[in-house]
Amino acid sequence: MQRYKIIIAYDGFEYSGWQVQPGVKTIQGELEKCFHRLTGETVKVHGSGRTDQGVHAAGQVAHVDLPPHLPKGKIIQAANSLLPSAIRLMKVDAVKAAFHARRDAVSKEYRYFIWNAAVLPPCLCRYRTHAYRPLDVAAMQKAAALLTGRHDFSAFTANPKRIVESAVRNLSVLTVRRRGREVVIAARSEGFLYRMVRSLAGFLIRVGQGDLPPAEAKKILSRKLRTAVVPTAPPQGLFLWRVDY
């Protein structure tokens, strides 16, 4: 068998997240079905991590072991002709058998896209979160600066019971920028807690709307307790942007 690193983009809107579950459509499930059709064998697709229902990816990474007789150059084209158009292999690279998409990941970057205007254009409704009140991006940037770095992010996970060992994470990047009517949050870390990016986005949107001052970021962090002050922003604005190795 030959191990491949694959980069996958998907529109998660109609899928029940990444991970295979019985009775529902998932990204991993569609990929495994596709590779089964391609090879006639049972192929397990190992992702860098899960994404939730409705969350998208521009650069999810996974590894798969495929029979060596498959010509590498043909894999992308053959897989993309079998996959639903909402899922696409963007890149396929032969890697050493020791490569592991989850364990070898050094950092991940997520991007959260907010449409900040009175009306959300219909063709963006599956891919953007709508904030119709003008967002104060400077205030969001101040709050983001306070959240950047090594902290206990217990207050920014949707389910504290899911915390294994520690909620300390090094958020190496948390930026907010405006591009016209769009406000984009980028978050990079070696690892995220459950729904951490959507919790950070939910908090930053509240700061941008003037509901909370940027300095609240420090107070919330130090409380180490999830409260209603931090909402979980909806999934459709979130993209797993890239995974670095």
Added chain:
Amino acid sequence: MQRYKIIIAYDGFEYSGWQVQPGVKTIQGELEKCFHRLTGETVKVHGSGRTDQGVHAAGQVAHVDLPPHLPKGKIIQAANSLLPSAIRLMKVDAVKAAFHARRDAVSKEYRYFIWNAAVLPPCLCRYRTHAYRPLDVAAMQKAAALLTGRHDFSAFTANPKRIVESAVRNLSVLTVRRRGREVVIAARSEGFLYRMVRSLAGFLIRVGQGDLPPAEAKKILSRKLRTAVVPTAPPQGLFLWRVDY
């Protein structure tokens, strides 16, 4: 009653076109349902024209008569909160009772969007037509120039039986330009034949792929007969862009 001119954007992917039909979801049907809920009355929505199943709009125009007690400033917000997120009122203007969205339209502009790269990104799959072979835009521009102007477009309609009186139309604009991996066709006329824009796009894509020389445009026009040389490009790349009055 007060007459309003409304500008509507929609994602047509999941709709059976503009026009109300029994038993299926249509754009006009959703709008009429929304205005019925808003006013408690039967409201007819008169569009500038139909769009086919799967075709989108950035600037469809319609007129509606609403009870004068509805505050104009609230109509957009109220309607958009009732409409599915795939349909949005973008603008509402009070107009004279004589205004008619179809009869008063002076010209319409359609845009046809082609994604010209090996892989079509999943989040664009409902809104772009995929052409993976590199398109020769200069050749498409030459062909477009030959089609611009006043001609009998019998060869560029999907159903010649639908031609009423004459197939002569003045195609005042037919341009092709590349924006990175995207190729955009813009077509403007005082009136189009049935599936004329998709037929023009289908022909121009074939020219761009090198299947036909640009000069073929003149020959096809002069034959005044639809043949298999001109395919109808798929609906998902097509947007009714604007209607002028």
